[in-house]
Amino acid sequence: MKLSKTTKLVTVFLSLFVILVVTYYTLEIVARNYVSSAYDETVSLTGARLSDEFYSSVSRAATWKSVSGYSSQFDFEIYNTGKSNLSNWIVEIDLPSDATLENYWGSEAVYDSERQCVLLRPTYYNNIIYSGENIAFGIIVNSNEVFTPTEIGIKGYKISSEMTDIAKQVILILLMVWFIVFVGLLVTRVNVRNYKERQRNDVKIILQSMNTFINFIDAKDPYTRGHSRRVAMYAAEIAKRMGLSEDEIQNIYYAGLLHDAGKISVPDAVLNKPGKLSDEERKLIQNHTVAGGKMLLQLSSLRGVRETALYHHERYDGTGYPDGLKGDIIPLYARIVGVADSYDAMSSNRVYRRHLNKDEIIEEIQKGSGTQFDPSIVKYMVDMINDGYVNVVKMETAEADENHERFHLTEDDIPGVYMGFQQ
Structure with a gap:
């Protein structure tokens, strides 16, 4: 049974759609199945150890005297030096008992009065700290005395970037193969049409x-x-x-x-x-x-x-x-x-x-x-x-x-x- 040209084209596009959908869900399954573990570590702000997958730095950008004490602006950066991505991260910063949170940026921040700490969560655009990359955020804290944080707690879920990268490479290879085949079909169809016309x-x-x-x-x-x-x-x-x-x-x-x-x-x-x-x-x-x-x-x-x-x-x-x-x-x-x-x-x-x-x-x-x-x-x-x-x-x-x-x-x-x- 001979298929019409239209049927062949529809078949090609449906095949492409199936390939893309299957590959997409395969990537999702791979990503979910290769969550290594929950990450929950305290990271020093005075200098990272070589074994740390994540390390953070802090700088006091400014301090000024206020009616209620001293207000200090702290700028933080967290670096991901490991091979895994960190998803749904939470940063915990301990504060003095008399300290209050005045402002924040680069994240969503909540002051926990019972634990006397600031909890910072990602915004919509920085939910994942990718391997080899970093994020930055800042807070302004008011306290009776000037202080500097010495450590922070980092929590989240490590996702193997190697496996997701492999899945991405599979998608790219499939797309390249499809592109070559599709272009080849187009060229062949044009050549066949020209050949038939000459014939x-x-x-x-x-x-x-x-x-x-x-x-x-x-x-x-x-x-x-x-x-x-x-x-x-x-x-x-x-x-x-x-x-x-x-x-x-x-x-x-x-x-x-x-x-x-x-x-x-x-x-x-x-x-x-x-x-x-x-x-x-x-x-x-x-x-x-x-x-x-x-x-x-x-x-x-x-x-x-x-x-x-x-x-x-x-x-x-x-x-x-x-x-x-x-x-x-x-x-x-x-x-x-x-x-x-x-x-x-x-x-x-x-x-x-x-x-x-x-x-x-x-x-x-x-x-x-x-x-x-x-x-x-x-x-x-x-x-x-x-x-x-x-x-x-x-x-x-x-x-x-x-x-x-x-x-x-x-x-x-x-x-x-x-x-x-x-x-």
Whole structure:
């Protein structure tokens, strides 16, 4: 089942959404599961020990005399030198029994009169003290005597920054992979669209060339109108049944269309002569293979087309023309078209005879197996006669004869679609 482009795009975006959501919740789970422990330590303000994960400093920014005593401004900084982040921290600062809290900043502060201390909690923007970073806050305290805090208590929850960093790296890697894939899909889609457009233009050029050649050939030999297209259809079906690739099937189809291109060089009087041909006239007829090879010499973009026009009258036993090639030395396309061409000749009325019936044709083709035709190809042609495929082709081209405009090839005839039936 082929998905539409819209379905594919929706699938890509849904996949991205799922990846991001799963990764987000994975990070949350990792963060919650890797809380090392509750942290509750007293930290000296006179100098940090090397073992401290957190240390703090304090400076007296100003002191002034007031009616009730001395007011002092203290500026604090807490440094996180460990590998873990500290979340939901609380700082406890002991104060003298006569001290009162006048002001604070950089945190939320509450004076606990029972414990005679100030409790400072984070605001919305500094809830976490990240590894390698610090926070700053300050208070103004009034007391009867000037004093300086010597230690503070720090509480909170340590979160392993290593694990959260790993999770973040996973997210970044996934995003980079998605970005590369997404850009790759976009570039590929653009390239494919451009390629298909070029391919359509190429097919149009090929069709125009094919129709021109076929019209010339039909004008030269009206008794075989539709012959080239029938041979092309037979040859393509043989190639398909042989299991050849789609590209080869298409090329064989083109080769079948142009196999008689050299007949343009044969005089009308000779080509349409109802009686027996003289030796000289027979040579002129046979020379259409060489003439076709010369005409198609520059058509190298369609592999095998020129060789088919040149060698489709070679015989498997080496007695054919123009070069007397034998067996598998004869190009495969020419061997396939040779069988298809002979069948259509026997099944069509000619100026000098009536067509043969089904049994007579099968007898003639089987008689020529190994001498005129490649035995491995004969069986496919006989099967096509027996299963009625050839009759479908004849009906298709017969309708084209009745309405000449329909006889012209369209794009549906070329890229793997023959007679309106998808492969």
